[in-house]
Amino acid sequence: MSKVVHVGIVGFGLSGRYFHTPFLSVNPKFNLKKIASSRPEAVQAFDPSIEWVATAEELFADPDIDLVFICSPNDTHVDYARKALRAGKNVVVEKPFALTEKEAVELLQLAEDKHLLATAFQNRRWDSDFLTIKRLLAEGVLGTLIDYEGRYDRFSPIDPNARSWKEQAGVGRGNLYNLGPHILDQALHLFGTPETVQASVRMIRPGSQVHDYFDIKLGYADKNVRLESSLMVYQNQLRYSLHGTDGSFIKGGLDVQEERLRINELPDQAEWGAEPQDRWGTLYRSGQTDVIASEAGNYTPFYDNLYDVIVNGATPYVTPADIQRLARVIDLAQESSQSQRTLTY
Known part of the structure; x- marks a missing residue:
């Protein structure tokens, strides 16, 4: 591998803790660097080497992070994803990607304008x-x-x-x-x-x-x-x-x-x-x-594809067209x- 993708997670409930963190932790293509959560003890219990921060904004400000997983409550997905993209981060958004088709299109357009990945977790x-x-x-x-x-x-x-x-x-x-x-x-x-x-x-x-x-x-x-x-x-x-x-x-x-x-x-x-x-x-x-x-x-394969998209310019398995169609x-x-x-x- 020519590059390791540094990852941050926003939210450490069911999705962040039991879906993404285990797969990222055992995949050498990724380094799970930082988690923003209201439960620092849970982050520490899973892996004390992972940095904990209290807010998503602190995570977005880290210049080393390449990819952010948005695992917060539904009504915060678009706001956090928008902030992450504006900070230069690729994003994976837990379902629902957005609450309306209009919001989904706007978020996907922002990612395209920034030449970044924005995709949905359709495991x-x-x-x-x-x-x-x-x-x-x-x-x-x-x-x-x-x-x-x-x-x-x-x-x-x-x-x-x-x-x-x-x-x-x-x-x-x-x-x-x-x-x-x-x-x-x-x-x-x-x-x-x-x-x-x-x-x-x-x-x-x-x-x-x-x-x-x-x-x-x-x-x-x-x-x-x-x-x-x-x-x-x-x-x-x-x-x-x-x-x-x-x-x-x-x-x-x-x-x-x-x-x-x-x-x-x-x-x-x-x-x-x-x-x-x-x-x-x-x-x-x-x-x-x-x-x-x-x-x-x-x-x-979902995570391996993320790596290939970010590092090698591959096509995401869950495409913008997929995301917009589901939202509609x-x-x-x-x-x-x-x-x-x-x-x-």
């Missing part, structure tokens, strides 16, 4: 289930795809004693901005720009202050595509249902990487991302039922739900 493109689906579609085992359904459910009833910002009413809060970007990005990555968007975005949990359910239909001429998520699904096994002219594929269970990261395992271990057999999907075709071994999930679909989903109309993309 679920490297989940084991999605990699398996991509492989099956590329192999054509389902024939012509007719129907695709992706779900991402949780059981998260309201805790009256909780103080998380995610459960407080406000702009950019709720499940459409939390889990929505994952399964929407996957569908858009597979099928491209839809013709129409139809959505229902609602509150269904007793006492909820944020939207916790959505059902979005993306209109394509040749297939049905539906994305659904609820925070009141106790049995949340089902993830994907794909039906084609030659067969069907049904897949349950969530990629293992997050659960391993949450118990402080690092992604440099052998068999990282290998899914247990009880989560493998089932292929139905030609009167046969076959259990299909899952591809191993691994978010490392979320805008249209909100408008569709409010107007109870199907909207043209």
